[in-house]
Amino acid sequence: MKIIIAGAGSVGRYMAEQLSKFGHDIVLIDTSAKAVGRVDNQSGKIVGLVGDGCEVNTLANAGAKDADVIAAVTGDDEDNLVISLLAKQEFGVPRVVARVNNPNNEWMFNEMWGIDVSVSTPHLLTALVEEAVAVGSLVKLLSLEHGKAGLNEVTLADNSPAVGKAISELALPRESTVVAVIRDGHVVVPTPDTVLHAADEVLILATGDVESELGNALIGNK
Amino acid sequence: MFGRKKSASAPEVQSVDGVSISEAPRRERTTIVGKVIRMQSKPAQGLPTMVVSIGDDTGTCIATWTGRRTIGAITLGRRIAITGVGTDASGILTFVNPEYQLLV
Numbered sequence: 001m002k003i004i005i006a007g008a009g010s011v012g013r014y015m016a017e018q019l020s021k022f023g024h025d026i027v028l029i030d031t032s033a034k035a036v037g038r039v040d041n042q043s044g045k046i047v048g049l050v051g052d053g054c055e056v057n058t059l060a061n062a063g064a065k066d067a068d069v070i071a072a073v074t075g076d077d078e079d080n081l082v083i084s085l086l087a088k089q090e091f092g093v094p095r096v097v098a099r100v101n102n103p104n105n106e107w108m109f110n111e112m113w114g115i116d117v118s119v120s121t122p123h124l125l126t127a128l129v130e131e132a133v134a135v136g137s138l139v140k141l142l143s144l145e146h147g148k149a150g151l152n153e154v155t156l157a158d159n160s161p162a163v164g165k166a167i168s169e170l171a172l173p174r175e176s177t178v179v180a181v182i183r184d185g186h187v188v189v190p191t192p193d194t195v196l197h198a199a200d201e202v203l204i205l206a207t208g209d210v211e212s213e214l215g216n217a218l219i220g221n222k
Numbered sequence: 223m224f225g226r227k228k229s230a231s232a233p234e235v236q237s238v239d240g241v242s243i244s245e246a247p248r249r250e251r252t253t254i255v256g257k258v259i260r261m262q263s264k265p266a267q268g269l270p271t272m273v274v275s276i277g278d279d280t281g282t283c284i285a286t287w288t289g290r291r292t293i294g295a296i297t298l299g300r301r302i303a304i305t306g307v308g309t310d311a312s313g314i315l316t317f318v319n320p321e322y323q324l325l326v
Contacts, residue, residue: 065249089318092249092309112269112288114318 001025002067004093006053006083007074008035011099015071020045027062029053054082056090064091073099081113088114111146136160138215141203149207151179154218158198161220168192173213176206236326238303244280246308246315253305254283254317255325258298263291276304283308283315285322293322301325 001024005012008030016028020043029049030036036048051058053072064070070093072083080098087093098113100106100120109118131139136157140150156163162170167178167190181188182201188194196202206214240255241247259282260275270291275282285304287293296302306320 085319088309090307092307094309108269110269112271 001069002063003027004029004059004062004064004067004070004087006030006070006072007079007099008032008039008048009073009075012071012073013039015073016046017042027067029058029062054079054086056086059083059086059091064093067091067093069093069095069097071097071099073097075101077101077105077108081108081115084109085114116146135199136219138211138219144205147208149205152204152206152211152214154202154204156196156198156200156202156218159220160198160218162196162202162218163198164195166193166195170196170217171213172204172217173206173210176204176210176214179203179205235323238323238325240303242280243276243278243283243315246283248308248310248315250307251305252308253303254278254308255301255303256283258296258300258302261296261298276302281315283317284311285317285320287319295324296322 003019003024004027005016006029008028012028016026017040020026024045026046027049028036028039028046029051031050031052033050036050039046039048049062051061053059064087070087072080074080077100084096084098087096096115097117097119098109098115100109100118103120103122106118106120106123109115127139127141131141131153135155137154139153141153142151144150178190180203181190181194181196183197202218204214238253238255240253243254243256246252246254254276256276256278258274259277262273264271264273270289272287272290272292274285274296276285303323303325304317304320306317308315308317
């Protein structure tokens with residue numbers, strides 16, 4: 001796959017190094033030649049480009065026309081928005097990923113700015129901390145399809161109505177599916193006959209509008 | 223008063239060269255000529271977006287303009303030409319913020 005990464009800070013360089021190791025062709029753009037030069041190009045698959053990713057010409061030179069993915073990961077949210085919009089509007093890049101630096105800006109990182117996936121570190125950290133401390137509540141780990149669906153996690157409390165029941169016996173709503181159960185550090189591949197225990201971590205893929213029904217089935221009414 | 227009245231209305235042209243919608247390439251700068259067959263103003267997570275379906279004899283495509291609810295001159299049945307880079311969004315040719323030209 002051809003991937004363009006705009007922003008050669010520690011995030012962009014790390015992404016370029018990792019993704020190139022997996023065999024992808026990377027173009028790394030930054031205004032600073034020094035930042036681009038610092039990337040470790042062991043695989044020889046990273047092409048550095050000094051220029052402003054917010055300019056159409058730079059993106060054209062980077063080959064945005066046939067790129068599969070563009071990742072706008074500069075430390076500046078305004079730049080990330082401009083890069084994303086240009087990628088979608090001028091080059092029709094199929095997958096646009098953008099980094100949110102300031103969580104207050106997250107509301108803008110959506111399809112209106114050409115963004116398919118936004119990644120906000122503060123948001124992610126909050127979700128992970130919530131996941132670590134919350135037993136018996138539904139935590140959204142990941143949004144998919146522009147937030148229409150999501151991966152949810154619940155650690156079953158002792159008094160959960162799901163404890164002792166097989167998955168087929170749970171009144172799970174349509175448009176939701178149990179994708180994995182994590183028990184004592186092992187991944188249990190769920191079948192309809194898998195019986196849930198207290199302290200199981202249950203991962204459920206579901207659309208947003210069935211979350212309250214999911215809560216009823218796995219947590220119960222409080 | 224200053225002879226501006228005429229130029230204030232959008233310039234209209236008779237014809238523009240375009241490709242038919244069914245043959246339009248993806249991810250290349252393209253011009254499409256067609257009629258507005260549907261208009262929709264939808265708030266994308268609270269932000270306005272104008273979604274317009276444009277059809278010719280061969281098919282339909284979608285143009286979206288972000289950050290606005292309406293474009294005064296674009297009305298149902300209007301013939302327009304749009305120029306932009308089209309992509310496939312759920313199988314439908316879609317243009318984001320294309321340039322547009324009003325046709326007679």
